[in-house]
Amino acid sequence: MPHFNRSFELTIADIDLIESSLRETGRALADARIDAAATDPAGLPDLDARIRRVNKLLGRLHNQKTFFRPTAGTYVGG
Numbered sequence: 001m002p003h004f005n006r007s008f009e010l011t012i013a014d015i016d017l018i019e020s021s022l023r024e025t026g027r028a029l030a031d032a033r034i035d036a037a038a039t040d041p042a043g044l045p046d047l048d049a050r051i052r053r054v055n056k057l058l059g060r061l062h063n064q065k066t067f068f069r070p071t072a073g074t075y076v077g078g
Contacts (some may be wrong), residue, residue, distance in 0.1 A: 014015065015061065018061070019061060022054055022057060022058050022061075023058070025054055026054045026058070027052060029047055029050055029051045029054065032047055033047045033048070033051065038069065043050065
């Protein structure tokens with residue numbers, strides 16, 4: 001039985017490209033949902049499920065990031 005690769009070697013640029021692509025897919029799905037609401041309401045559950053799936057994946061990517069704060073000096077967020 002094949003095993004999944006649990007070690008990935010992705011650069012920050014790779015992750016940024018993946019996130020950008022997922023956001024664009026989410027926008028396209030949202031536009032398709034608006035069109036479907038007016039013309040074909042039967043397709044809404046499928047579009048909603050796909051939008052949720054994209055948003056959950058974006059959330060999982062965000063939760064795996066490590067955000068750093070400078071240790072020296074006063075931190076001013078913004």
